[in-house]
Amino acid sequence: MQIQNESQPYDTINITPMLDLAYVLLVIFILMTTAGVQGLTMNLPKPSSKPSTEQHEVKIVQIQESGGMLMNGVGVSLAELETHLSATKARDPKFAVMIKGDAKAPYAGVIAVVDLVTRLEIENVGLVTAKIGS
Template sequence: MGMSSGAAGGSSRNRRGRAKRQPMNEINMTPMVDVMLVLLIIFMVSAPLMTVGVPLQLPETNARALNADKQPITISVQADGKIYIQESEIPVDEVVTRLQAIAQTGYEERIFVRADQAVEYGTVMKVIARISSAGFSNIGFVTAQDAQS
């Protein structure tokens, strides 16, 4: 029965019998991956809620959804006649100049028109006439899905 020295046992121990801690030379990726997955889930859930911030009560139709490959320009007409491009309120006279400033692909830019179901037909047609007379031809209407379909 002999006493073992520190080097003979294979593990490096100090005088008190505890193992010496070696500096870690690898990065632990698990916490970073966990945080990234949580952020991904948060953005996936919240992204559809951030589309357009102008509250409207859209008319319901049985039309199928359009495939939008990129974010279109959205023009909203509220029940009281206020007009918005994206989320900025503008006067009806400035619709064309703002569209021309925003359009990245020129007159081929996709434009979605959203109008509250209580808006007069003439108001919506006035906005659409200004857009189409300026040369924009890719205009779509946004409606809510019919609850019965």
């Protein structure tokens, strides 16, 4: 058995830990760049240069926690809502309907109103949302 002299410096450098670090950094770089590329591609409408001076009616349909519906604060049934929306569309074809569902409202009520608006072919429809905590 031969004993090496401890006073001699090492003539090789162990690069295994450095390569491990390089591979980990390479994997992190690849993951982060591909995560930044993913997403939805959307063609958003561009605002016109002049403001619109047209005034159209807005109907706010609220679905309550109990399942009841309000149109502009007045209680209505689904049949009455259909009658009111049809009459409003006859007067103003470009009127808007805003659907506002209570957080604890049955989802079927919101779907029923969306189906009604689709059947009546009302084009300007929106869902009213609120910030969390307000």
